[in-house]
Amino acid sequence: MPTSPVTGRRAGGGRDTRERFIEAAADLLQRHGYAATGVAEITASSGAPRGSLYFHFPDGKEQLGAEALELAGARIAAALDAVFDAAPDAATAVRTLVATMGARLQSSDYQLGCPIATTALEQAGTSPRLREATHAAFVRWLEILRVGLQADGRDPAAAEEQALFVLSAIEGALLLARAARSTRPLRVVAQQLATYLAASPA
Amino acid sequence: MPTSPVTGRRAGGGRDTRERFIEAAADLLQRHGYAATGVAEITASSGAPRGSLYFHFPDGKEQLGAEALELAGARIAAALDAVFDAAPDAATAVRTLVATMGARLQSSDYQLGCPIATTALEQAGTSPRLREATHAAFVRWLEILRVGLQADGRDPAAAEEQALFVLSAIEGALLLARAARSTRPLRVVAQQLATYLAASPA
Amino acid sequence: MPTSPVTGRRAGGGRDTRERFIEAAADLLQRHGYAATGVAEITASSGAPRGSLYFHFPDGKEQLGAEALELAGARIAAALDAVFDAAPDAATAVRTLVATMGARLQSSDYQLGCPIATTALEQAGTSPRLREATHAAFVRWLEILRVGLQADGRDPAAAEEQALFVLSAIEGALLLARAARSTRPLRVVAQQLATYLAASPA
Amino acid sequence: MPTSPVTGRRAGGGRDTRERFIEAAADLLQRHGYAATGVAEITASSGAPRGSLYFHFPDGKEQLGAEALELAGARIAAALDAVFDAAPDAATAVRTLVATMGARLQSSDYQLGCPIATTALEQAGTSPRLREATHAAFVRWLEILRVGLQADGRDPAAAEEQALFVLSAIEGALLLARAARSTRPLRVVAQQLATYLAASPA
DNA sequence: ACCTGCGGGACTACCCGTTGCT
DNA sequence: AGCAACGGGTAGTCCCGCAGGT
Numbered sequence: 018m019p020t021s022p023v024t025g026r027r028a029g030g031g032r033d034t035r036e037r038f039i040e041a042a043a044d045l046l047q048r049h050g051y052a053a054t055g056v057a058e059i060t061a062s063s064g065a066p067r068g069s070l071y072f073h074f075p076d077g078k079e080q081l082g083a084e085a086l087e088l089a090g091a092r093i094a095a096a097l098d099a100v101f102d103a104a105p106d107a108a109t110a111v112r113t114l115v116a117t118m119g120a121r122l123q124s125s126d127y128q129l130g131c132p133i134a135t136t137a138l139e140q141a142g143t144s145p146r147l148r149e150a151t152h153a154a155f156v157r158w159l160e161i162l163r164v165g166l167q168a169d170g171r172d173p174a175a176a177e178e179q180a181l182f183v184l185s186a187i188e189g190a191l192l193l194a195r196a197a198r199s200t201r202p203l204r205v206v207a208q209q210l211a212t213y214l215a216a217s218p219a
Numbered sequence: 220m221p222t223s224p225v226t227g228r229r230a231g232g233g234r235d236t237r238e239r240f241i242e243a244a245a246d247l248l249q250r251h252g253y254a255a256t257g258v259a260e261i262t263a264s265s266g267a268p269r270g271s272l273y274f275h276f277p278d279g280k281e282q283l284g285a286e287a288l289e290l291a292g293a294r295i296a297a298a299l300d301a302v303f304d305a306a307p308d309a310a311t312a313v314r315t316l317v318a319t320m321g322a323r324l325q326s327s328d329y330q331l332g333c334p335i336a337t338t339a340l341e342q343a344g345t346s347p348r349l350r351e352a353t354h355a356a357f358v359r360w361l362e363i364l365r366v367g368l369q370a371d372g373r374d375p376a377a378a379e380e381q382a383l384f385v386l387s388a389i390e391g392a393l394l395l396a397r398a399a400r401s402t403r404p405l406r407v408v409a410q411q412l413a414t415y416l417a418a419s420p421a
Numbered sequence: 422m423p424t425s426p427v428t429g430r431r432a433g434g435g436r437d438t439r440e441r442f443i444e445a446a447a448d449l450l451q452r453h454g455y456a457a458t459g460v461a462e463i464t465a466s467s468g469a470p471r472g473s474l475y476f477h478f479p480d481g482k483e484q485l486g487a488e489a490l491e492l493a494g495a496r497i498a499a500a501l502d503a504v505f506d507a508a509p510d511a512a513t514a515v516r517t518l519v520a521t522m523g524a525r526l527q528s529s530d531y532q533l534g535c536p537i538a539t540t541a542l543e544q545a546g547t548s549p550r551l552r553e554a555t556h557a558a559f560v561r562w563l564e565i566l567r568v569g570l571q572a573d574g575r576d577p578a579a580a581e582e583q584a585l586f587v588l589s590a591i592e593g594a595l596l597l598a599r600a601a602r603s604t605r606p607l608r609v610v611a612q613q614l615a616t617y618l619a620a621s622p623a
Numbered sequence: 624m625p626t627s628p629v630t631g632r633r634a635g636g637g638r639d640t641r642e643r644f645i646e647a648a649a650d651l652l653q654r655h656g657y658a659a660t661g662v663a664e665i666t667a668s669s670g671a672p673r674g675s676l677y678f679h680f681p682d683g684k685e686q687l688g689a690e691a692l693e694l695a696g697a698r699i700a701a702a703l704d705a706v707f708d709a710a711p712d713a714a715t716a717v718r719t720l721v722a723t724m725g726a727r728l729q730s731s732d733y734q735l736g737c738p739i740a741t742t743a744l745e746q747a748g749t750s751p752r753l754r755e756a757t758h759a760a761f762v763r764w765l766e767i768l769r770v771g772l773q774a775d776g777r778d779p780a781a782a783e784e785q786a787l788f789v790l791s792a793i794e795g796a797l798l799l800a801r802a803a804r805s806t807r808p809l810r811v812v813a814q815q816l817a818t819y820l821a822a823s824p825a
Numbered sequence: 826a827c828c829t830g831c832g833g834g835a836c837t838a839c840c841c842g843t844t845g846c847t
Numbered sequence: 848a849g850c851a852a853c854g855g856g857t858a859g860t861c862c863c864g865c866a867g868g869t
Binding site: 135137179 | 250251252253254255328329330332335336337339340341343344345350353354357358380381383384386387388389390391392394395397398399400403404407408410411412415418
């Protein structure tokens with residue numbers, strides 16, 4: 018009996034294969050970007066056969082990339098939610114967030130920064146579908162930040178603008194950190210943002 | 220007699236060809252990144268013959284990329300110098316800078332953002348040579364920002380940290396702007412940075 | 422009750438699916454030939470599910486192709502029968518026949534010529550099974566032509582040879598007509614054949 | 624000194640490679656048609672390296688196919704010229720022509736029929752470029768036939784129509800011969816055409 | 826027992842960055 | 848300086864089979 022009594026799914030088949038493709042793609046997109054990631058690399062990393070990719074993703078690499086970005090965006094969103102839920106105020110949340118990202122960056126030999134940014138930059142002017150996927154992730158994160166900042170006492174308009182500022186600074190810090198192979202940009206930006214946020218709601 | 224009496228080089232060849240390669244590479248790297256830019260595309264865009272590339276750049280695409288990043292870095296550095304020279308204070312300089320970049324981004328259909336960032340993200344973990352080239356550009360810009368902030372009244376340590384913060388925020392805003400196809404992230408970040416800088420030296 | 426009281430098969434499944442495969446294959450073989458027609462194209466065009474093909478046609482594409490050629494051959498045979506039944510003499514029959522084919526060719530943007538010839542040429546030296554299927558269709562048509570010519574007053578041997586001549590000329594005209602995107606080869610050949618046939622029985 | 628003192632060409636390089644591609648493509652197109660012929664097959668058969676194909680034929684397989692059809696068309700044209708030059712009258716020329724083709728067909732195990740027809744049928748509705756190449760070949764042959772028939776005493780209009788008739792009949796006979804794996808269609812059509820041509824100029 | 830979704834991997838046309846030989 | 852060569856690489860499609868559900 019090859020079906021799982023719990024999930025009712027065939028062992029190793031169906032939904033699992035599709036998910037494995039997306040997982041593998043998300044990881045590789047984060048490390049090397051879209052253009053530098055080959056579908057052969059993705060299939061090898063996922064363990065799934067090459068030919069199955071186009072069954073699950075008829076539009077090929079682009080569709081897979083878009084879904085991988087969606088997954089990565091959702092994961093960061095969940096992390097953001099958790100951090101803002103746990104922290105007493107926005108400044109603390111941002112500190113915690115950046116510290117977590119710095120630790121992940123360092124422990125991955127400066128490979129795992131933002132899972133969206135690389136693809137966003139290289140495909141912004143090339144693939145509308147991928148650009149939209151990256152944009153959607155950013156919008157989702159901004160909304161979480163805005164809610165967190167509003168809960169911290171800002172009015173809606175200010176919270177929205179500060180969310181944009183906070184995300185920009187963190188994304189830029191992740192970029193500089195990878196180029197420098199150092200977490201210092203993250204540490205400095207976290208400190209600056211905390212100072213800024215502590216001063217702003219008055 | 221097609222050789223110059225001064226340089227001994229043929230008019231139109233030599234240095235010009237080399238420069239044309241670098242110019243073309245810098246432009247394409249900014250638009251599409253390193254991996255998505257083929258040497259065929261570069262040679263076609265430069266107008267130079269294919270086979271000449273490896274005469275001028277024995278290490279091939281990687282060397283050409285590194286030199287293109289150097290050129291692009293120097294150009295931004297010159298622009299930074301000019302902006303800080305002309306502006307009455309750092310907050311104004313940052314506003315002017317971001318406004319200029321926003322205009323260039325918009326008029327290029329959101330293709331021309333930071334000429335370094337895309338390659339920095341995708342090649343950080345792949346090509347040490349290119350990572351170093353991107354890092355060098357960022358360091359150069361940070362130094363100009365630090366000097367400008369110091370001239371505006373900060374002590375050296377604070378100026379250095381604020382330079383990192385300013386560059387991070389601008390880089391992040393350029394990223395979000397390309398993903399959103401909107402200059403709003405740049406406008407908001409410019410405003411936030413100006414507010415922050417006006418408050419900080421006190 | 423979805424099963425037929427006569428055949429015991431479910432209505433909508435079984436034979437229907439099989440026929441739909443054959444119909445779709447026959448149409449695509451005529452338009453693009455065997456090699457250029459993918460099984461995916463056939464299944465998509467038929468509306469039938471992918472995996473069912475190998476249930477109905479265990480030998481796969483080749484078997485399906487052979488059956489499609491058989492169907493197409495039978496349809497032309499029926500048309501030939503009808504034309505020779507209705508026409509007062511062989512010359513008139515050939516004129517009518519060629520006129521009909523020319524109309525079909527033109528109205529299909531020069532796609533629907535002989536449903537057998539393309540596959541016959543490309544698979545003659547590759548697939549014995551398909552070659553035999555094309556040969557069988559031609560033999561069947563030749564027999565109808567022979568009977569029609571004999572009924573028009575030729576002796577059996579002459580009728581057989583003239584049938585071969587008539588079919589050759591028509592097939593060649595269909596080929597030239599598709600290449601030229603013009604019905605002129607068909608019109609000229611019809612005229613020449615009619616002249617020839619009118620003169621031959623004497 | 625690697626250049627030949629006779630041809631002045633580099634051994635194995637340049638024009639030769641290009642020609643070898645075209646030769647190999649022409650042969651394979653005649654045997655299997657366009658769709659069933661892979662570029663890998665062509666390069667293997669030509670002995671030339673795979674990567675060089677797209678240097679010589681930037682438009683890839685389609686361009687190579689078109690040039691191969693052109694070569695094949697020119698060769699048949701030359702053969703037609705020779706046959707009509709040598710024969711005392713058109714009927715004899717047609718007999719000789721068909722006999723030669725029958726011999727070639729048989730000695731090649733019924734693989735080498737018309738080098739154009741297979742591609743003409745399968746690509747007529749798919750590739751305008753290839754359709755035009757096949758059409759051009761037919762037009763060229765028709766012109767030679769027309770001149771030959773006119774030299775034999777027909778008026779221009781009749782000669783043009785009879786050329787179309789003759790070519791159609793021969794093409795059709797080659798098709799039926801390959802399907803039947805027999806030269807009989809060719810022999811019968813040659814006899815019928817000779818009779819027809821002998822009767823027509825009067 | 827009749828189907829069929831999904832898996833499977835070889836193969837497609839095409840293009841990559843690179844380098845001899847001229 | 849540069850044309851032609853070079854072969855391993857790209858994404859994508861091929862036809863087919865099998866395991867499991869209806």
